[in-house]
Every structure is written in structure tokens, then in C-alpha cells.
Amino acid sequence: MIYDLRITTASGTAFPEMISQRFKWIREQGYSVSMLSKQLEDGREAYDIQLRGNHDNQIFRNEDIVYIFKHQLSELIAEHILLEWESTLVKKEIRKSGRGLSGEEQRTVYDKAVQFLNRCNENESLNLLMNYGRKNKIAHRVLDYIHDNKLLVVEGFINFCLQDYLTEIRFAVELAMEELKNEKEYNDFVTLLRYFVDTQVPKIQEVNIMMDENGVFNMWDGKGIKIEDNYMSYYLDDMLLNEINFDDVLISILITISPRRIILHNVAELGNEPVETIKRVFKDKIRMCSGCERCRKHLNKNTQP
Incomplete structure (x- = not known):
């Protein structure tokens, strides 16, 4: 041994x-x-x-x-x-x-x-x-x-x-x-946000959301009319001071206007976390765009050399 x-x-x-x-x-x-x-x-x-x-x-x-x-x-x-x-x-x-x-x-x-x-x-x-x-x-x-x-x-x-x-x-x-x-x-x-959504009276029928290549989101109603910028200006000071980000502003605006239906465009560019939060808060009000004219234009713009 x-x-x-x-x-x-x-x-x-x-x-x-x-x-x-x-x-x-x-x-x-x-x-x-x-x-x-x-x-x-x-x-x-x-x-x-x-x-x-x-x-x-x-x-x-x-x-x-x-x-x-x-x-x-x-x-x-x-x-x-x-x-x-x-x-x-x-x-x-x-x-x-x-x-x-x-x-x-x-x-x-x-x-x-x-x-x-x-x-x-x-x-x-x-x-x-x-x-x-x-x-x-x-x-x-x-x-x-x-x-x-x-x-x-x-x-x-x-x-x-x-x-x-x-x-x-x-x-x-x-x-x-x-x-x-x-x-x-x-x-x-x-849960708290969902409570606010459930108790709010809808102020608009439809909201469409699209994020551009710079990370800035655009919103328009069911008739294609851009939603007033006064919602954004309300949060502008906090955004400049980095106290809140675009994702938080997006959710806050959606709760404020309380739409009956939310359509998300170019979801991949919106980011997973805000999209999942919006889904959980607004639940059945969420729709995913399957490919409208704006989405196609946005995609073509980003794929051009």
C-alpha cells in the first residue's frame, strides 16, 4: 500500500x-x-x-x-x-x-x-x-x-x-x-396601479404607443391624432432631474388618461420590463399590433443602410 x-x-x-x-x-x-x-x-x-x-x-x-x-x-x-x-x-x-x-x-x-x-x-x-x-x-x-x-x-x-x-x-x-x-x-x-386603473373613468377610447430609435415614445389616439404634449410636460422637470424615467412616465400618462384600449407597436423596442408592467397593470386592455403601416415604415427606416 x-x-x-x-x-x-x-x-x-x-x-x-x-x-x-x-x-x-x-x-x-x-x-x-x-x-x-x-x-x-x-x-x-x-x-x-x-x-x-x-x-x-x-x-x-x-x-x-x-x-x-x-x-x-x-x-x-x-x-x-x-x-x-x-x-x-x-x-x-x-x-x-x-x-x-x-x-x-x-x-x-x-x-x-x-x-x-x-x-x-x-x-x-x-x-x-x-x-x-x-x-x-x-x-x-x-x-x-x-x-x-x-x-x-x-x-x-x-x-x-x-x-x-x-x-x-x-x-x-x-x-x-x-x-x-x-x-x-x-x-x-x-396592485396599487391596477386599483387606480380599475377605479378610473376612461377618458379616451384608444391609445397607440410606439418607441422610436432614440428611446422616445409617441402616442396617438384611434383616429391617428397625436395625444397632447401637456401630459409629457407635466413630468418634464422630473425627467430632466433623472428622478423618473420614460418608462415611469409612460405608465403614469396611461393611468391619467385611462384608455379603454392600448395598442403597443414595435414591442421589441419598447423593452421587456415596461411592456410587462403595462400588461400586468392594464391586463385585458392591451393589444399587440400585428404590423400596421406605421410599424412597417418604422421597420424600413431602421433597416435602411
């Missing part, structure tokens, strides 16, 4: 299967990798992993094989932590930081936090690279640790040697809780 290590981790994980499926190259060099498991009194599982063999040759010495084995084992343990411990760590942090949350809210925070950890960028390749970086960082810590130790208790190793990893989890949970808070405030805001 040239190397042995005991790893203690939670029971019922896929860790034994991971061990049995790895180390193919080392086995091909004539070495054997074995594992004995033992359930401890506290319910955890202890795995005694042994590397056996003595096949010094001109290319690899025994110490080279041991180093390669430790390196591969470190990567395996890092995967084990990310795949089977991260979920537990996130839930633990949510219980600690979100004590006032309902069960459903905790589940929402969990889903968001996991998404932040694994898919923090819209670029899929960048996500893969960042996740590889997280795994690689943990693997290096494991490799340093098992260089001088014959026992690795996974939970203790995480708590004492992976503080930066726990900080990432804490930050992801904080972001998730903040996003949940913002969503709740947004939903309350939409």
Missing part, C-alpha cells in the same frame, strides 16, 4: 459511485484503488480509500502516481462538495438569514441563490468557465490539505478551509433575498 486516506462525509450520497468510476488511468498503470465504507454513530459515512501497487518504471515513480492520484481525488472531492453539499449549505444559510420568510419564500430564495451561483452570466460559456474556476479553487484547497493529513472530514473542511466559498454562498443568498424583496414591492406597486 503506497497511500491511504479516510474521508468522512454525509451518508446517502453518490460519493462511492464517483470513486468507483474514476482513476481509470491509474488502474491502467497496474495500481489498484479500493474503498471500504463504515457508518459512524452520528450517521455520517467514513470511506477508507487506498491506493496500492509498486510499479516503478522509467516514466512514473510511485511518488508520481501518488501525486496524480491525490490530484484526481482532490477534483473528485471538489465535485462532491459542489454537487452534494452546496444545496445543504445554501439551505442552511437561508434558515440563518431568512428566519422571517415563509416556506414558499424560502424555496424561492433557494432557487434564486442556486441560479446566482451556477448561472450568474447570460453567456453559457462564461458560466461553465466560472463554475470550473469554483471547482478548481476548491480542488486546490483539498490538495493542499490532504498533502499533510490522512483524514478529511468534509463538513469541517468546508467550515474551516473554505471560508471564501461560504462567503460566495452567503452573498448569493443575500442577492436572492434582495431580489425577492424587490419583486414583492413591485407586485404591491402593480
Whole structure:
């Protein structure tokens, strides 16, 4: 026997299967990798992993094989932590930081936090690279640790040697809780706006909305007549001071004139967030233009070289 290590981790994980499926190259060099498991009194599982063999040759010495084995084992343990411990760590942090949350809210925070950890960028390749970086960082810590130790208790190793990893989890949970808070405030805001819409007497039959290439919106009624600019001038000072944006002004004007029907043109250029807010506030009053003369002119203008 040239190397042995005991790893203690939670029971019922896929860790034994991971061990049995790895180390193919080392086995091909004539070495054997074995594992004995033992359930401890506290319910955890202890795995005694042994590397056996003595096949010094001109290319690899025994110490080279041991180093390669430790390196591969470190990567395996890092995967084990990310795949089977991260979920537990996130839930633990949510219980600690979100004590006032309902069960459903905790589940929402969990889903968001996991998404932040694994898919923090819209670029899929960048996500893969960042996740590889997280795994690689943990693997290096494991490799340093098992260089001088014959026992690795996974939970203790995480708590004492992976503080930066726990900080990432804490930050992801904080972001998730903040996003949940913002969503709740947004939903309350939409509910209030919907109340105003439902209690307002309609002042106009139809409003059409189109956003131009400069981000300025134009509105006209069902007869094609431009809606008076005095609605816009009411909010002009706040817009100049950057206290409100065009999206907020658009919604405020629509609530003020309370049309029976709202037709959205060139929806792709209106932006997803304001469109979704308008849909939620005005609900059944919303219509999407399927391609009128103004939309075609706007499209042709933007596609001309």
C-alpha cells in the first residue's frame, strides 16, 4: 500500500459511485484503488480509500502516481462538495438569514441563490468557465490539505478551509433575498396601479404607443391624432432631474388618461420590463399590433443602410 486516506462525509450520497468510476488511468498503470465504507454513530459515512501497487518504471515513480492520484481525488472531492453539499449549505444559510420568510419564500430564495451561483452570466460559456474556476479553487484547497493529513472530514473542511466559498454562498443568498424583496414591492406597486386603473373613468377610447430609435415614445389616439404634449410636460422637470424615467412616465400618462384600449407597436423596442408592467397593470386592455403601416415604415427606416 503506497497511500491511504479516510474521508468522512454525509451518508446517502453518490460519493462511492464517483470513486468507483474514476482513476481509470491509474488502474491502467497496474495500481489498484479500493474503498471500504463504515457508518459512524452520528450517521455520517467514513470511506477508507487506498491506493496500492509498486510499479516503478522509467516514466512514473510511485511518488508520481501518488501525486496524480491525490490530484484526481482532490477534483473528485471538489465535485462532491459542489454537487452534494452546496444545496445543504445554501439551505442552511437561508434558515440563518431568512428566519422571517415563509416556506414558499424560502424555496424561492433557494432557487434564486442556486441560479446566482451556477448561472450568474447570460453567456453559457462564461458560466461553465466560472463554475470550473469554483471547482478548481476548491480542488486546490483539498490538495493542499490532504498533502499533510490522512483524514478529511468534509463538513469541517468546508467550515474551516473554505471560508471564501461560504462567503460566495452567503452573498448569493443575500442577492436572492434582495431580489425577492424587490419583486414583492413591485407586485404591491402593480396592485396599487391596477386599483387606480380599475377605479378610473376612461377618458379616451384608444391609445397607440410606439418607441422610436432614440428611446422616445409617441402616442396617438384611434383616429391617428397625436395625444397632447401637456401630459409629457407635466413630468418634464422630473425627467430632466433623472428622478423618473420614460418608462415611469409612460405608465403614469396611461393611468391619467385611462384608455379603454392600448395598442403597443414595435414591442421589441419598447423593452421587456415596461411592456410587462403595462400588461400586468392594464391586463385585458392591451393589444399587440400585428404590423400596421406605421410599424412597417418604422421597420424600413431602421433597416435602411
